[in-house]
Amino acid sequence: MIDDEKNIRSTLGMCLGAIGCEVAAVATGSAALAELQRRPFDLAFVDLRLAHESGLDLVPRLLAAHASLAIVMITAYAEFDTAVEAVKRGAWDFLPKPFTPAQIRHVVDKFAERHDLAARMDDLARRLANAAPEPEHDPSSRSPRMRAAVDTAIRVAASDATVLLRGENGTGKGVLARAIHAHSARAARPFVVVNCPTLSDELLASELFGHARGAFTGAVRDQAGRVETAEGGTLFLDEIGEIAPQLQTKLLRFLQEREYERLGETNVRRADVRIIAATNRNLEDAVAAGRFREDLLYRLNVVELRIPPLRDRPEDILPLAGRFLGFFARAAGRHDLAFSRAAEEAFQAYPWPGNVREMRNAIERAVILWPARVIEPSAFPDKIAQTQRGVPTLGGDFALDAIEREHIMRVLARTSTLDEAATILGIDSSTLYRKRKRYEG
Numbered sequence: 001m002i003d004d005e006k007n008i009r010s011t012l013g014m015c016l017g018a019i020g021c022e023v024a025a026v027a028t029g030s031a032a033l034a035e036l037q038r039r040p041f042d043l044a045f046v047d048l049r050l051a052h053e054s055g056l057d058l059v060p061r062l063l064a065a066h067a068s069l070a071i072v073m074i075t076a077y078a079e080f081d082t083a084v085e086a087v088k089r090g091a092w093d094f095l096p097k098p099f100t101p102a103q104i105r106h107v108v109d110k111f112a113e114r115h116d117l118a119a120r121m122d123d124l125a126r127r128l129a130n131a132a133p134e135p136e137h138d139p140s141s142r143s144p145r146m147r148a149a150v151d152t153a154i155r156v157a158a159s160d161a162t163v164l165l166r167g168e169n170g171t172g173k174g175v176l177a178r179a180i181h182a183h184s185a186r187a188a189r190p191f192v193v194v195n196c197p198t199l200s201d202e203l204l205a206s207e208l209f210g211h212a213r214g215a216f217t218g219a220v221r222d223q224a225g226r227v228e229t230a231e232g233g234t235l236f237l238d239e240i241g242e243i244a245p246q247l248q249t250k251l252l253r254f255l256q257e258r259e260y261e262r263l264g265e266t267n268v269r270r271a272d273v274r275i276i277a278a279t280n281r282n283l284e285d286a287v288a289a290g291r292f293r294e295d296l297l298y299r300l301n302v303v304e305l306r307i308p309p310l311r312d313r314p315e316d317i318l319p320l321a322g323r324f325l326g327f328f329a330r331a332a333g334r335h336d337l338a339f340s341r342a343a344e345e346a347f348q349a350y351p352w353p354g355n356v357r358e359m360r361n362a363i364e365r366a367v368i369l370w371p372a373r374v375i376e377p378s379a380f381p382d383k384i385a386q387t388q389r390g391v392p393t394l395g396g397d398f399a400l401d402a403i404e405r406e407h408i409m410r411v412l413a414r415t416s417t418l419d420e421a422a423t424i425l426g427i428d429s430s431t432l433y434r435k436r437k438r439y440e441g
Helices: 006-018 029-038 055-065 080-088 101-131 144-157 173-182 201-209 245-257 283-288 294-300 314-332 341-349 355-369 400-414 418-425 429-440
Strands: 043-047 070-075 093-096 163-166 191-195 234-238 274-279 303-306
Touching (some): 055 070, 070 101, 080 093, 144 173, 163 173, 173 234, 173 274, 201 245, 314 341, 400 429, 418 429
Parallel strands (some): 043 070, 163 274, 163 303, 191 234, 234 274
């Protein structure tokens, strides 16, 4: 508890203690930060107006010290704008004064449920990581924005609500869709993916709903669609914004009534399927342009989850890169690989327009092609390597000494002996030894 009024600290402390909480009460932000240095906390009640500081300003400082801390802003000045601002800065909930013991219990119970869901999600993430060969199948994150999306995903997983995942290509929408399915009551049933842009309109309709023999050229037998394959489970429609208007009408009917017909037959079929859709497009713009049905958007957008791009998740860049490196190094039998500090700096400076998928490809390429144990920026495509601040490049505004140093250090990084590097550089080994000692000193 962080409140400058002693009686509030006493009252709130008694309420929390009565329901089994271990409580630390302080009057200032600095005291709270000191407590966080000594031990971890799950939940913080923060007064909006402290004696000499703003509770709102304290929120990001508390989260910087302990990213998973759930913060409840308490205030006698309960206004909607204040609540919005508190949430924007990272607060989890908002509690107006005066509050009752019942309200405090409700907040703690709600947090306990959230904490339990998070623990279950972390367990799910571990199981998914063990079951899946690819490290990007792990939805865990250090980013508050990404963790908020994951928290929402695990809450909605328990329902059958239709979910719309929004985000750029390569951000992990499919990973989160699989996590929702795996955490749901449908987990034992199929998870079926339809990649909408890869098929023509007729073939996509057949892929979704199936077809009868003779429905079109090449339809030589009756064929069940993905809807039937997903019976009792989850159907994931990837890049839903690409489907044609005629198919949008059929999909809308299925979402409304869970009824459909195979192409070429009139027999009405029913299916028990949960729908998750994903898009990298602005569907509202597509509705305004007449390319996407507004009523279909409303049906799809029951629960919306926005997946932040990797450039907005800087906390995740190096941990994710480390997971990829470990995975591909094990696959290649190169267990001693590591990134240099310069490579890590390049990764953090690069904006990753292709998101997680681009990182995966870049690291896989480096593991295959880079000969040395320590992976330098030059192991990656130029657009990544050249983002490292201050790295000399040919033709750039750099002194010859800087260019020479960079070249020598790169050659040393990819060769196994000093003599081999000296041969490549065309200089004596003793000269190279002196230069390396000077550069590294």
